[in-house]
Amino acid sequence: ITRNLYVAINATCTGNSSQKYVWIYEHRTWTGAQSYCREKYTDLASVRNETKHQQILNVTHYHVWIGLHRNRLWSDQSNSSFTYWLPWTQGIAAQPDNGISVPGQRGSQHCIAVALQYFGQWTDESCFASLPFFCYSGELIYPL
Structure with missing residues (x-):
């Protein structure tokens, strides 16, 4: 038996739009996570401020994918000044x-x-690692 767990979190974005x-x-x-999110929701989660970051932390205790990628842009092509990198x-x-130390x-x-x-x-990770992930649904901020 395969069981999938999905948890939805309502989040209010800046302006009049909302994301979940x-x-x-x-x-x-x-x-694979990005494709899944784009097919079923809008995209991988973009974490643009501490409030949104905390919403993710309140739900899971796992290592999870978010929508930040290689060029440090979000999966939906938006950018953000908010980061929360692990220090030394x-x-x-x-x-x-x-991966310099791996x-x-x-x-x-x-x-x-x-x-x-x-x-x-x-943390930055190999894109081939398999992890749970966060999607968001709602208004697409930047066209793909």
Whole structure:
């Protein structure tokens, strides 16, 4: 029996639009997660401020994909000045490090996850890792 867990979170965006975050507890690569979100919702979650970041942290205690990618733009092509990168901690390089401290991954970490074991700070990961993820539904801010 396959069971999928979906959790919806209502979030108010700036202006008159609203977004709903949806946590998908299904392990996929970053690209697989993006395709799923675009097919069923709007896109992978864009975390543009501390309030939205906290909404994600309130739902899950897993390492999860968000919509930030290689060029540090959101999956929906929007940008944001808000970041929450993991700073240097004992044994772990400051993020993003593009895999510099991970054997076999140097230069290949282009996708961003919220690392719940590090208090929700962001890490760059191999896009081929399989993680649960957050989608959002609502008004598309930038056309694809």
